[in-house]
Amino acid sequence: MLLALDTSAGTSVAIVDAGGGIRAERSTDDTMRHAEVIGGFLSDALDEAGVRPTELTAIAVGMGPGPFTGLRVGIAAARVFALGAGVRLLPVISHDAIALDRYEAGFAGRMLLVTDARRRELYWSRYDGLDERGVPRRLDGPGLAKPDALPATEGDSAERVDAHRVPAGALGILAQRMRQHDVPFAADEPLYLRSPDVTLSTRKRVS
């Protein structure tokens, strides 16, 4: 039994069983209330699935890319939940979960997946389907680009997919598959893809 969560867009929490079944899922597309909703979602998802924290075997978490402030809430929650429950953390690239969700829902062929990075920029990843293990094959990315500087889709026969949510159910299913097939997980570091916005100020005269 696995708990999955992602705050790289809205907030989503799911309980996924060993067979890849989603036992409970709580999601909101609200991108401003991650800290408010995360605790209730965790508690409610566990209650609805009838699962105690001690029955979990791992915590899967979306590492982004995503806007920093929200992204951090989920990663902080996942890391500390895993610490408290004494189970492993499974870091997953959030875009991979969206890609899995779209391919399983019938999308075919190459995909240029795009999510909002704010400040008129976009996060993107390129995929060309699921591999034999059912894991999305990422060709390139995740990256950060201005809208007019995204990788081309014409010559590539890829279709652009704009996503606004990362379903934790799909993220949990992906983590289960990766674990079953020994696919390496992402690094346990947030995918900010952007440096802190800060400039060195110089001393100014007052007179």
Next chain:
Amino acid sequence: MTRAQTDVPNRVNPLVLGIETSCDETGIGIVRGTELLANVISSSMEEHARFGGVVPEVAARAHLEALGPAIRQALADANVGFGDLDAIAVTSGPGLSGALMVGVGAAKALAVSRRLPLYAVNHLVGHVGADLLQGPSESAEEHSPLETPTIALLVSGGHTSLLLVGDLVSDVQLLGETIDDAAGEAFDKVARVLGLAYPGGPRIDMAAANGDPRAIRFPRGLTQPKDMAKNRYNFSFSGLKTAVARWVEQRQDAGEEIPIADVAASFREAVVDVLVGKALAACADLGVPRLLLGGGVVANQRLREIAEQRAAAAGVTLRIPPLALCTDNGAMIASLAAQLIMAGADPSSLDFGADSTLPVTQIQVL
């Protein structure tokens, strides 16, 4: 949505883990009632040094990386496990939003994963709660309890607040606060004017050691008779900072050498004079002969010195917690929550957020 509240397993000397991430210090503290068991502080101060002040995004990133290791270290220091804890406490505000949210997310996850009650508390009131803690070398008899009502002066890089604490868990009022820069911020800015490094407090303290505090009469903000109606307990340090900069620039333009020790000592004297003067005025006005200091600026030697001298002269009992409990820390958050638990307060819901401007009157966020 109704959700069953997690009961507090133990209200007698509860074992509480506190999480503090309101600024640039990741603090994890563990207390048992009023006994301090662990106080782990991981600061990102050095990462901010080249910017001359705390960069919120840099601070928030550092919290995310520091939290897990700090929690582990605190449990090891306290020699307890997660299973021993009675409650989790966290700072809900005031502070930097993005930084606070890291702690709030983590605290909620820990509370749910361990099925523990969660207490969301006020950072500033937490500074007062720090004074209740008794260190490992101190016996319960040695540690005289905090008496209320008391005036509390909290001074740091982010806050300059004067509180009237009638009761720690039920009655805290804001008498005044800074209307522009925090006192610690003024130290940082004046340090830059003098070519001293960040953080400014300790540098100015060092530079001032051989200076004459009466060499230059810098302005004391909001202390004129005309200020007494509206700003009797408020502070202003922005004008002082500008006055120092202007004084320095005039000497520089005239090709004169800057007497850094005298400028530092005179500036520091102006800050300390106003802080202590207003705090003791509140004690006298309100008939409260007790003053508690808190916040990182309490590390300033001159502030402690002057506060001790003038409090003694005014017949006011002065309390200053150990420095490790004056700077931002998780133990003070755990301490305040322990007091709330012992007073019978219900846990917070799981729905609160980070509130960057949480008023001091809101001791706990339900």
